[in-house]
Amino acid sequence: MKTIFTYVTLLLVSVSAMAEISATEKNALLKLYKATKGSQWTNKWDTKAPATTWYGVEIKNDKVVSLKLMNNNLVGQLPTEIGDLTSLEVLNLFRNDISGTLPASIGNLKSLTKLNLAFNKISGALPEALGNDTQLKTIEMHMNRLTGVLPVGIGKLASLETLSLFNNEIEGEIPTSYYQLKALKVLLLNSNKLTGKLDKEVANLSSLETLSLFENKMEGTVPFDLEKLHNLKEMNISYNMFNGFVSKNLSKLDTLNMTMVNEQGVATTLKVNIDKNSAFAADE
Template identity: 55%
Template structure:
């Protein structure tokens, strides 16, 4: 009897060791693989092997915490099930050929710290659900075909340090509530279709080090209080090569083209 019980414990222990991720997480990864033509990835997954052995996937405590598939020939769209990866902290799908819109389910990745999908063919509007990612520190979506306005919810990401949305088709104005992004250090919005005034409230971003809003249609004045920010590199050039109607008076070593 004792021998049988010992065998039972050993069997249960071995099953625990083999149990890697939940069915929901494995299904989400499998659907990502199929939706982006995984059979033709540069580094493929063996779907019969343990998830922890899959290229670019990091598993900790039986949960998927990181997906690094940059420059891996992903071609296709993102499945809604990507939002089932609840413990994901890092998602990098940059330098691929992913198209279509970013699914609203991305807002379910409550642990996410880095979202990088630059140099793809993403289109459509930015989902407002990105604003639910309260732990997000890096949002890098440059060089895509994303259009529409920046959702107001994104301006509520108080832990965001890097916001790269340049070289898209974004329109609309820059919301004054950008001042809520108190951790922001780098802001890049150049080469879009944004317009209107540059909010004076940007000067409240005490951690801001770099800002590039060139090649848009911004107009009006820029707050001289920006000069109070430390080591600020700021560039504002319109699509004609000059900072049209932007009146800047700063007494610091900045990278600004201004028209007096």
Template identity: 55%
Template sequence: MKNITTLFLTILFSFSMFAKVSPSDKEALLKLYKATNGSQWITKWDLSLPVATWYGVKLEGEKVVSINLANNNLVGEIPSDIVNLGSLQELDLHKNQISGTIPSLIGSLKDLKILNLSFNKLSGIIPSSVCELSNLKDLELYMNALSGEIPMQIGALKQLEVLALYNNEITGQIPNSLYDLKTMKILLLSSNKLTGELSREVVHMTSLENFSLFDNKMNGQVPLELEKLNNLKEMNISYNMFNGSVSKSLASLDTLNMTMINDNGATVLLDVTTDKNSAIVSEE
């Protein structure tokens, strides 16, 4: 009986390996292979074998649901055809040499849950269509050369848990809609060119565990409401131009103890009070 079961599973596995992927999905994969110099990848695809055998590709039925080619020497640009993979749930191309821009119609990938294009050479803006990825939980675009502002409708991503945009050239203010994301656990915006104030609405981000604004150009007072984020374990908002006073407990939570840059470009520590209720905060 055991041998029969083993034989059945072997046959089933063989069928799954040689299952046909939809022509449109296969074409999109081939475009990605060609556009990123697939012949020079560390782990290459044997195009003579079924798509189910291709490294980093996961299928469900005839559809591609996951592409994970992280750290695989992809060089070139992401082809616009990638948006034809309508069932894609994960696209992980981090730590490669990908240049060019993020496809403007990336929002067409309605099932996408994970988008990781970090540690590449991408430039241009974050397309506003990214805000149409309603199932997205993890958006990582750090260590690129992205510019422009964070899309205003970023708050439409109601399931987003991770947003990592650090080490780019992103400008403008933090969109108000971002503060409405109660699911957000990790928010990393450090080493950009963000300006404006940190809103007291940050108090709505009740799931926040790791928060970094380090090395930007933000100003105004540090909202005391940060202390109400009970899940916050790690924070770094230093090397901005925040002013005023902060409580001792809030200062101790910051990795660099609230070290700021003043108008003369010198580093200063914010005044710390032992009574958090006496710290300067915005008027109710």
């Protein structure tokens, strides 16, 4: 009886090991391999072997759920077929040499929780379809060559905790939808070309711990409502074109003491309003 049980167990393990992903998902991986010069990767795939053996690929229940190819010398563009990996939860291609635009098909990844494409050469605007990936908790695309405006759809990502897009060339204003991201803890948009004002609705970001907007072209007064963010630990909004007065609390919170650049390109420090030292001053 014990022998039969052992045989059945080994048979089940063998069948599990032989399990393979669908032709559609395998094709998507092969397209990625070819489009990013897989033969030159640091850790290559044996494309004749089962996908379960491929470096950086995690498979559960015959579905690709994680693709981690960090610092692996991927050179080229992401194929549209990346959107066929519909069960993908983690896509981490950090620090490679990926160029071109982020395909709109990225919006098909409805199970995606983590997207990390930081330290690449991705250009163009972020696709509006990114807002369809409603399970996203982390978007890290800093240190790329992104242009265009911020997609309004990102403001629909109710689970989003980290949005890191610093050191790009993104233009335009921060969409008002972003001020409704109640789960957001880290917002890093510094070193871009953002314009417009910082809306007082920023006070809605009740979970925010880190806010970095420095080195942009934002203007207007600094809303006292920032003080209502009781979880805020780090902030840097300097080197913009903000004007007016700030409270002592806000001035202390900013790591560069509210150093701004005026219309003449001269660095100045915002004046501290001694009589108004709390967020409630904004309601007077």
